[in-house]
Amino acid sequence: MESRKAKKHGSTSQLLREDFDAGPTNLDCIEPGLWLGNLTAAMDLELLEERKINYILTVDSCPLPRVILSVPSIHNMFIQVTDIPCEDLLSHFEEAYKFIANGQENGVVLVHCYFGISRSATIVIAYFMKKYQISFDEAFERVKKQRRFVGPNKGFEAQLRLYERMGCTINKSNAQFRMFRLKVAADKVRKVKILPQDCLDVVRPDPALITVKPDPLVYRCCRCRRIVASASNLLPHVAREKPTWKNEDWPPVVNNEDKPLCMMTYFIEPLSWMKSVLQSVEGKIYCPKCNSKIGSFSWIMGCQCPCGAKVSPAFYLVPSKVEWSNFVQNVQVTV
Template sequence: MARQIADVEIHASDTRDLDDDNLDVSVDLIDDGLYLGNLACARDHKTLEQLGVTHILTVDLVPLPRSILDQTSLIIKYIKLADVPKEDLITHLPECNDFIKDSIANGGKVLVHCYFGVSRSASVVIGYIMEKYGLCYEDAFVLVKSKRRFIGPNNGFVAQLKLFGHMEYRLNRDDPRYKQFRLKMAGQKLKQVKILPQCFADLIKPDPGLIRERPDPIVYRCKKCRRIVASQSNIIPHIPKQVKVELAKKNMRPPPSKHTGLNCAENGQLLIEKLKNLACQMMESKLTADDSCKCPCGQKVAPAFYLVPSKVEWSNIVQNVQTTV
């Protein structure tokens, strides 16, 4: 039988050693039906039985051993994730939250764990608490830390959790900040494997010059050949790198990049999303088409294009009705 909420706090000082890892069982009850612990806890049959755990969410580089996976009394979900700031946590948060919610709604008890129960699994639990109680990252962190004192999500996970809260606990691919995050992730993958993974295929937008159904009314054309090379929706808003540096020195957070005067696009620097089949008479010398693209302000985005401002002009496609029919 599981212990009462006030009694559940198993740590190294009062538990058994696991010889193969030299880890002690460590677990805390965070919320009704939700435990946060380490690998040793997830591998210890006696502790799982004692707590009444029915579901396990593993957030680690390797899954649990066969001795645990083969237990028919347990439902186990595995998320492969490294504890590094550049790792993509936010993509997994909705499915993790659904797993926890459904498990508890069906009368189960969930253990969320990584290796130490400090960063990865703590981040997942914080994301769940944020959504369940409508909290910002800071408040959810304080709540979870009050239950498990040594949690510590890495800086990258913290930023992603804050973004998750900004998007109201869902993944909004139209959100500029999330779009920039995914572009950054895609750029990292391109560096590693030299090819864009299928999960990022939607980042490569259709050629704006070929769109016939509900085209964007505001476009940018090549001054020489008059070809449409981008639409307003393709522009990637971003704060100049130097502004970020100055704000960091003052320990201030950058405001949203849409703010007037802090968006490079408003100052004539045009960084756009990667587009399919973009071709122009001036492409070779006037459009930067590298997978990794840097704005003159120093901000680097990949995959993306940089449009040389002097070689393109703003245009309103509405006057060219024949191109939209």
């Protein structure tokens, strides 16, 4: 690891911000054209020039100072995240990969966060996983060999392992990824009491709308027979077990005799016809056609099924209020 002590305020190449205390400049060459370091390194103009660094990927709570961002020869990318396990870095892996790959083709890249330990290391590990088609464990060891104190927090490590299970790509139809995004959305709703715009992807399309490939298995309101959910919207659970995207064996399969699915409560994804889930922390779910109460939701508290399984966030339909239908033509209905 290369390091140098921070220069005094009078130095023209050392740019400080008021909350800056990331320690002396330190960075390590992970492979030719790719460096991993701390914030101090990214703010050291002399160092950047020495190493011929012309691409900087910042993974931090705030961007670099304008003086650095305005350097014509340096290309910048900013991913705004804090170093806490519930932050979503996974959704940024693909754009980060493209930036780093392009940077290595056209120069030298520095990936940094505040200390260069967790957030930036996570991005570089994900980059190695995709570039070399290797496992998380192998990518972690390769990066750690070059920078000994790298250590993604537990949440980022779980995201890297999910990335591996998805084949080092972002598969938005993957059940575990969709549940992961739901948890991210719930954490944000907890803070701002409303579903943020950047989490609207967790709200699935209305299954009652006409579609090219309709799901033949749907739930209908018992009273008016309006389609309210499809089988693909179901979030299955096993009695007394809390479903989580971190488990490799989630979602459970229908024909597992050792762990049969519980159907005492129908937990589903939030759907676009559920207008209240966009603006409220919790509430009742009413049929959009006849206004019958068919379920409830809670972004924060979740719900405990009679079987003992705790699901959070929870959007559920009461089995006695809805019925199954398996006629494909019945899906071809407009709201």
